[in-house]
Amino acid sequence: MLSYQHGYHAGGPADLHKHIVLAGLIALLTRKARPVTYMESHAGRGLYDLSGEQATKTGEWKAGIGTTTPDGPFRQVLDTVRAAHGADAYPGSPSVAKALLRPTDRIVLMELHPAEHAALKAAMGQEIEVHKRDGREGLLALSPPKPRRGLALIDPSYERKEEYGETAAFALDLARKWPEAAILIWYPILAAGRHGPMVERLRAAMPGVIIDETTFPAHKGRATGMTGSGLALLNAPYGANEIFRSATSDEKNE
């Protein structure tokens, strides 16, 4: 099922949570000269227009990037993307990676939705590897990549209940195939608490996992009933805890 389109949610409070942490992690990994590989299983279209039809329809961004001016690496990304594409542009996760990674690093992106994939290819340019391929299958097939140091983002749309269990199993398989990777997983927090068993499974298998959850004030949730946003980081690099702390204070900077 590919009915989800991220344009309705771009720049919302959950995106902000994910993108501030993602930018912080990429900045942390690129402090060392050795090159890295960044891979994404569910990339989206890469670049969003907050004045466009989808973003205007939900207005979700108004409760996210519309309420705060982030600091740090995500601010740098936002400035770069808006200088190139205008004041209403908002970076998807592939644009966060593209803005912060170096020519020696490698970016590999999976996106299955035909229109989203076409837009992603156009936004990313020639030098970035963009696949129209199932994200779980694609990342496992290409792992371990070269360079082996790196980061994977797993950001599914959770349209089916089973996706929580499938995401945990996939992340653990990926950690086995690519043990040098830090693996960042985003998940929605719904009143139904579907993320609970997934998080417990990750904690049991990877005792050092960092779990970071934010709860939205009632007016900030998605129309779909999301009450918060969660991130799980497997194989956290040294210094990652500090990124989560500063992301939380950026989000509160309203």
Ligand SMILES: C[S@@+](CC[C@H](N)C(=O)[O-])C[C@H]1O[C@@H](n2cnc3c(N)ncnc32)[C@H](O)[C@@H]1O
């Ligand atoms: C939450 S969005 C990604 C947002 C993006 N990571 C960001 O932060 O800007 C999830 C994306 O996964 C895509 N998708 C859904 N199922 C997929 C699959 N099996 N393989 C690859 N992409 C898939 C959807 O089309 C959608 O664009």
